[in-house]
Amino acid sequence: MNVIPTKIPDVLILESKIFQDERGFFFESYNRQNFTDITGHIVNFVQDNHSRSKQNVLRGLHYQIEQAQGKLVRVITGSIFDVAVDIRKSSPTFGQWVGCELSAQNKHQLWIPPGFAHGFVVLSEVAEVLYKTTDYYAPQHERCILWNDPYLAIDWHLTAEPILSAKDKAGKPFQEAEVFT
Numbered sequence: 537m538n539v540i541p542t543k544i545p546d547v548l549i550l551e552s553k554i555f556q557d558e559r560g561f562f563f564e565s566y567n568r569q570n571f572t573d574i575t576g577h578i579v580n581f582v583q584d585n586h587s588r589s590k591q592n593v594l595r596g597l598h599y600q601i602e603q604a605q606g607k608l609v610r611v612i613t614g615s616i617f618d619v620a621v622d623i624r625k626s627s628p629t630f631g632q633w634v635g636c637e638l639s640a641q642n643k644h645q646l647w648i649p650p651g652f653a654h655g656f657v658v659l660s661e662v663a664e665v666l667y668k669t670t671d672y673y674a675p676q677h678e679r680c681i682l683w684n685d686p687y688l689a690i691d692w693h694l695t696a697e698p699i700l701s702a703k704d705k706a707g708k709p710f711q712e713a714e715v716f717t
């Protein structure tokens with residue numbers, strides 16, 4: 537497993553060793569011991585999510601203010617631009633974002649610890665995204681920051697208008713959003 541750092545030290549891109557042969561490929565998509573060694577934390581994943589979206593669908597920026605979720609994100613069909621925003625007030629990178637392309641081809645995974653808002657946009661015709669979470673879905677604690685907040689100024693690599701849920705269209709400006717201490 538190769539670890540690619542990002543400009544936010546707690547957010548990591550993980551590159552697995554892929555074994556290719558005449559049958560296809562094999563890789564360990566998750567190994568608890570390796571993950572603990574890489575992050576320096578014992579992380580307990582409790583939920584696996586799977587979503588499929590068409591091109592230009594943008595989901596985000598989401599977080600849970602209680603039962604905050606760390607997320608380990610990967611793509612098994614197509615490609616996305618995946619974004620994490622640091623919303624921990626005490627963090628030196630508070631208000632900063634990082635993004636990276638995750639695809640079925642590169643098999644990269646993004647580790648986003650608790651304390652971040654998360655979102656992605658679909659770059660390919662369709663994309664299927666899988667992610668593990670460190671806490672359970674808790675809709676009462678769900679919050680959403682506006683994807684195009686001018687303060688955050690995220691470059692989503694968009695080539696068309698994004699397709700958003702009603703909930704995401706009604707996201708809060710970053711400076712009005714509830715954040716972590």
Ligand SMILES: Cc1cn([C@H]2C[C@H](O)[C@@H](COP(=O)(O)OP(=O)(O)O[C@H]3O[C@@H](C)C(=O)[C@@H](O)[C@H]3O)O2)c(=O)[nH]c1=O
Nearest residue numbers: 585587595596598599605607654655656672673701703
């Ligand atoms: C996230 C989630 C949704 N749902 C249900 C609620 C709703 O009826 C339906 C679709 O939910 P949403 O519109 O919130 O799905 P979506 O917009 O894909 O939400 C997800 O976006 C990405 C970016 C994240 O980071 C996730 O944590 C999550 O917030 O699925 C669950 O049952 N469990 C879950 O964990």
